[in-house]
Amino acid sequence: MRRIGVVVNPIAGMGGRVGLKGTDGKVVEARERGAEPRASERASAALAALHESTPDTEIVTYGGEMGERAARTAGFDPLVVGKPDSEETTASDTREAVRRFVDEGVELVLFVGGDGTAVDVAQTLKELDSAVPILGVPAGVKVYSAVFAVTPEAAGRVAADFDGTETREVNDIDEDAYREGEVRAELKGLAEVPVAEDLQSSKQLGGGSVEGVAAGFADDVEEGVTYVLGPGGTLGKIKAELGFEGSPLGVDVWRDGELLATDASEAEILENLAERNVVVVSPIGGQGFVFGRGNDQISPDVLRQSDVEVVASKRKLDGIGVLRVDTGDEDVDESLRGWRKVRVGRFERRMMKVV
Numbered sequence: 001m002r003r004i005g006v007v008v009n010p011i012a013g014m015g016g017r018v019g020l021k022g023t024d025g026k027v028v029e030a031r032e033r034g035a036e037p038r039a040s041e042r043a044s045a046a047l048a049a050l051h052e053s054t055p056d057t058e059i060v061t062y063g064g065e066m067g068e069r070a071a072r073t074a075g076f077d078p079l080v081v082g083k084p085d086s087e088e089t090t091a092s093d094t095r096e097a098v099r100r101f102v103d104e105g106v107e108l109v110l111f112v113g114g115d116g117t118a119v120d121v122a123q124t125l126k127e128l129d130s131a132v133p134i135l136g137v138p139a140g141v142k143v144y145s146a147v148f149a150v151t152p153e154a155a156g157r158v159a160a161d162f163d164g165t166e167t168r169e170v171n172d173i174d175e176d177a178y179r180e181g182e183v184r185a186e187l188k189g190l191a192e193v194p195v196a197e198d199l200q201s202s203k204q205l206g207g208g209s210v211e212g213v214a215a216g217f218a219d220d221v222e223e224g225v226t227y228v229l230g231p232g233g234t235l236g237k238i239k240a241e242l243g244f245e246g247s248p249l250g251v252d253v254w255r256d257g258e259l260l261a262t263d264a265s266e267a268e269i270l271e272n273l274a275e276r277n278v279v280v281v282s283p284i285g286g287q288g289f290v291f292g293r294g295n296d297q298i299s300p301d302v303l304r305q306s307d308v309e310v311v312a313s314k315r316k317l318d319g320i321g322v323l324r325v326d327t328g329d330e331d332v333d334e335s336l337r338g339w340r341k342v343r344v345g346r347f348e349r350r351m352m353k354v355v
Helices: 027-032 039-053 068-073 091-103 115-127 152-161 175-179 211-219 233-242 266-272 300-304 314-318 330-336
Strands: 003-008 058-061 108-113 134-138 165-173 185-194 226-229 252-255 258-261 277-281 289-291 307-311 338-343 349-354
Touching (some): 003 039, 058 091, 134 185, 226 233, 233 252, 258 266
Parallel strands (some): 003 108, 307 338
Antiparallel strands (some): 226 252, 252 258
């Protein structure tokens, strides 16, 4: 019977759909923009998968929204070793939870959050000189580290079944620079992580030439269609080809030569949708995600009203194998799965499987 420590960052990911690209220092603003928590829901999904696989797992967790509620929802009777000092949780609460988990002899720390949470967990274990492995349930806006499972459900299955661990990178980026359109990634540490196929790789921060992709896309633009253009270097080339700079790491809405919204939130995207809409995205680096990593503004509500076009360089696709989706809505994810044509040149397309 395995003993697992579970800690949830309740505010992780709140900034995504409202266009903040992160929640560090932005919780009040996120709430003012109408952001809703999503970490608890993802924690429950991961723990439900864990309970289905190994219901006798011992769960050690922190009080309330930091793990206890999700654990009980999933069917566990957890050992609660503490609770946050106030309703507004902080990184200090996460770090204290990890310390108590180590005192209780956990064999894995399963955390729910993004890169900031990963750093808190990994650095605390390093300070304690602990070799306890960690595994992330992706819930943040930034997920640049190689310590996350590809979905919450995958995290639960990996936590139940893993036999060995390997050393992987914990990265984080400067959110203020990210909001200004610049990616400054930094290696924050190393951590032991379960060996499993359902783990994501670190994001690649570079890309190849995509001029042909951009030119081909511009050639095929249709009158009257609203284009929702996601973040990233490939989309940046497309935006330039269409005649505007746009937001390098945000979502822009364009129709008939007019930029309708730049660095748009979910609400702003929805306001500008028309009779026909096309969401255009490119897979995120080496992970293969086209939805659910860095573009939460393109929500399930947006996708239900839109067609989807995926664009990428050949080189990027060569290093991916498959495309992945994680919108938080299983029905929408299922509608996106299967084989899809990806534009890889001015005229050329390649078939890629979405899983």
